[in-house]
Amino acid sequence: QVQLQESGPGLVKPSETLSLTCTVSGGSISGHYWSWIRQPPGKGLEWIGYIYYTGITNYNPSLMSRLSISVDTVKNQFSLKLTSVTAADTAVYYCARVNRLLPILNYYYHAMDVWGQGTTVTVSS
């Protein structure tokens, strides 16, 4: 079955760029949407954004000015870049597959049905 694995630096300095990659195994990245979600220590979930395998993106408005999500269908990976980070960006970052679950008229309803284990990113000097 499909598995997701996040990777990237665990420590990022303030004002620098946070870069993470999610590697998809057991299935193709093509044909699906893929999402990033984060969870600050001791807090709830925050949706970051998603990308379609063609490169179409949708971002959380609160992060949009600093955020970029990209996809590499050859490597079966998608990535997140968040610029100008501060301590508020310290969190566990999850990647997830946004899967087609129910046909509705001429499209599908999608939801996040497979998640990675998460990777902890700390922003500190």
Place this chain on the structure above:
Amino acid sequence: DIVMTQSPLSLPVTPGEPASISCRSSQSLLHSNGYIYLDWYLQKPGQSPQLLIYLGSYRASGVPDRFSGSVSGTDFTLKINRVEAEDVGVYYCMQSLQTRSFGGGTKVEIK
């Protein structure tokens, strides 16, 4: 922006008893296609979140039928008809009508 509000913050439960978690949205989640764009996720201790319910009341694959979701206007309820010890964790509602936003979570623990 759509704001999701959950209650209670914490819910002590007794195994074998029913439990109910509430979620409210700041505006309607009714899509023009007639469906409610509301999902429920469970994050068990030390684990990643998992999808329980989508479109307000549809159980995700593999989810036990003791879990059910219901909708009344902008109020949403997740019910567990007989709680089991493995159901502990934090439950989140999430709207998917406009981008995505999560509720603050409800922590379910055994009494």
